[in-house]
Amino acid sequence: MKSTAGMQPPRLAPLRIQAFRRYGLANLVSATGSAMAPLALAYSVIGQGAGAGSLGLVLALNAVPTILFLLAGGVLADRLSRSRMLFLGNLLAAAAQGVLAATVGSGLATTASIALCGLVSGIAVAFIQPAAQGAVGQLVPPVHLQQANALLRLPGNAVRVAGPVAGGLVVAAYGPAWALAWDALTFAAAALLLLGLRLDAPPAVGGALSALREGWAGFRSRTWLWTYTAAGTVLVAAWLAGFQLLGPLVAARFYGGARGWGLVQASFAGGLLAGTLVCLRWRPRRLLAVAVAGGAALVLPLTALGTGLPLPVVLLSAVLAGVGLDITIVAWTTAFQQHVPAAEQGRMSAFNGVGERLAIPLGYLLTALAARVWDTRTVLLACAALIAAAVALNLCVPDVYRVNRRPGHY
Incomplete structure (x- = not known):
């Protein structure tokens, strides 16, 4: 049997x-739009004179509804049309961000109102993510999955390079x-594009609770x-707490505020773009081991900063x-x-998503x-240490080295 390393995949297939x-x-x-949103959200809170506590509350309330509704989204993604779920999820996100923009622009925004809009956005994510994970497999043949995954990320990562600076x-x-x-506005436009995407619903067997139990067993x-x-x-948790929560605060104090933090985010996005280009050419056999090891770069x-x-x-x-x-x-x-x-895939993605967000x-x-209690930079170093420990422990799991690329798959 020929090794996939010696084959040249049709990268744009x-x-x-x-x-x-x-x-x-x-x-x-x-x-x-998403490239600008984290910075805008952070400085909506900071602009009120609030600090780490208020920003932490807003970001936490954005994550909680995603955790609560993600399992429901996963079950529905394995029973309903994934394209319809993607349409409705993007439409809900557009409404939440529209209300948030209006309240911030009118000067009526408070930490509570910003957090409430974030809560609605979190619900939208709970229905978008599982549907998106399973949709790609319905759009392209299995042999081209890595190429499809990389191509989907390529233009978005390119936008993220300029987005934070802008x-x-x-x-x-x-x-x-x-x-x-x-x-x-971009969420609304994406919803309209997804409305024209017709993906058949997966065959549903049994009730929703039964599907959830079977998913947990799997x-x-x-x-x-x-x-x-x-x-x-x-x-x-350590990455988001360090980068999204403490990063803007450190930048506001030591690196010139919004402009400096925009440069940091643009650099990060540039790295994402470079990583996508690597994935279009590099086809590692040990897929899961590479996925685990790549997380160490977040340190x-x-x-x-710390x-x-x-x-x-x-x-x-x-x-x-x-x-x-x-990568x-x-x-x-x-x-996956x-x-x-x-x-x-909808349910497995949901369980994975809940676990990672918990x-x-x-x-x-x-x-x-x-x-x-401690200096912000000391807390950043603690977050970095947690990431390093998580990666090291996961690399000790033998099954990590058994989940490899399927023969003949690009």
């Missing part, structure tokens, strides 16, 4: 499929409301899946983190799609409290 092109365009349009300039010049309004039976999820519980920017290194060093560390993270995402998504049956609200709140 998924683009020949009209439905895939529509799906990719919807992702690209949405990404142009967002920083917009926020600095006109305020965060304009960036949030653009995010709402999740527990895959050691590689639940151990990756358990490591992700720590890694994702770099947190360490650079040790007070100069901005150019912080930017370089953000680039390297982006490269590692994108992780593409390798993980491809391994190749080793989980299509009819179970500690996020607590992580935000604990980090915000810790930042009141």
